[in-house]
Amino acid sequence: MPEPGPGQVLVRVEACGVCRTDLHLVDGELPDPKLPVVPGHEVVGAVVASGSGVLRPTEGERVGVPWLGWTCGSCDACRAGRENLCADARFTGYQIDGGYAEYCRADARYVLSLPAGYGAPEAAPLLCAGLIGYRSWARVRDARRLGLYGFGAAAHIVIQVARHFGQRVLAFTRPGDREAQAFALGLGAAWAGGSDERPPEELDAAILFAPVGALVPAALRAVARGGTVVCAGIHMSDIPSFPYQLLWGERALVSVANLTRRDGEEFLALAPVVPVRTEVETFPLSEANEALARLRSGRIRGAAVLRIS
Ligand SMILES: [Zn+2]
Numbered sequence: 001m002p003e004p005g006p007g008q009v010l011v012r013v014e015a016c017g018v019c020r021t022d023l024h025l026v027d028g029e030l031p032d033p034k035l036p037v038v039p040g041h042e043v044v045g046a047v048v049a050s051g052s053g054v055l056r057p058t059e060g061e062r063v064g065v066p067w068l069g070w071t072c073g074s075c076d077a078c079r080a081g082r083e084n085l086c087a088d089a090r091f092t093g094y095q096i097d098g099g100y101a102e103y104c105r106a107d108a109r110y111v112l113s114l115p116a117g118y119g120a121p122e123a124a125p126l127l128c129a130g131l132i133g134y135r136s137w138a139r140v141r142d143a144r145r146l147g148l149y150g151f152g153a154a155a156h157i158v159i160q161v162a163r164h165f166g167q168r169v170l171a172f173t174r175p176g177d178r179e180a181q182a183f184a185l186g187l188g189a190a191w192a193g194g195s196d197e198r199p200p201e202e203l204d205a206a207i208l209f210a211p212v213g214a215l216v217p218a219a220l221r222a223v224a225r226g227g228t229v230v231c232a233g234i235h236m237s238d239i240p241s242f243p244y245q246l247l248w249g250e251r252a253l254v255s256v257a258n259l260t261r262r263d264g265e266e267f268l269a270l271a272p273v274v275p276v277r278t279e280v281e282t283f284p285l286s287e288a289n290e291a292l293a294r295l296r297s298g299r300i301r302g303a304a305v306l307r308i309s
């Protein structure tokens with residue numbers, strides 16, 4: 001049983017989302033994890049104890065523990081409101097033990113208040129798929145026609161936000177994945193097809209959630225001049241070389257890294273307004289490896305979530 005230190009809270013975990021980043025961690029694709037480490041950074045639970053100096057959240061409050069677990073607060077990035085880029089940042093389920101557990105300890109300053117009206121498993125995917133999806137989407141919120149590559153946990157949330165703001169969404173899935181394409185169409189996609197297909201219309205922007213480098217030139221090819229391609233994942237296979245012509249015409253290729261607490265507050269205020277409804281498949285904690293295996297093979301509709309207490 002972990003004990004909360006000064007400034008920390010102890011959370012009894014009710015549910016924890018299973019994110020693709022957890023797969024990258026388990027596969028050794030992320031540098032320098034704390035080992036051993038408890039994965040999981042979409043943690044929903046109730047505060048059951050607090051260390052000294054904690055004013056909020058209060059005991060009994062249901063909170064979310066996201067990926068961003070600690071930042072230095074004094075570097076240039078932190079002082080410029082870009083704490084997501086703090087070089088000394090520590091992340092939940094990576095350098096700090098996370099939520100594949102019955103109890104989880106977190107720095108009280110980084111836990112998020114959750115909107116009412118969500119069950120614990122339904123709230124869990126908001127905390128990374130939703131937050132990173134939101135940060136990625138914010139870069140392209142002015143696009144009229146938005147492509148989403150990889151239609152998993154993040155895309156199924158982002159499409160709801162994009163539709164709420166009147167964007168036309170085109171969804172790209174693994175080639176031949178009719179089930180995911182039907183899922184996207186059911187959530188309001190104007191078109192859904194394989195990532196190997198050219199969309200029927202030019203895009204203004206695209207977000208890549210699939211960790212597949214070959215999709216970068218594919219997405220650049222699909223966006224119009226002046227368009228933006230956002231890479232949302234923490235890890236991606238190598239990007240093949242491509243002709244400069246694909247980037248020329250003021251196309252922009254950017255990545256989005258981590259989240260700020262402000263992203264969390266903004267998105268968790270927006271989610272119930274849309275309202276974002278998450279679709280989850282739940283697994284008991286003892287089947288965490290099965291959940292990861294299913295995620296790896298693309299056999300999850302919406303988001304995978306461990307239901308813990
Ligand atoms: Zn910093």
Ligand SMILES: [Zn+2]
Nearest residue numbers: 019021128129
């Ligand atoms: Zn994540």
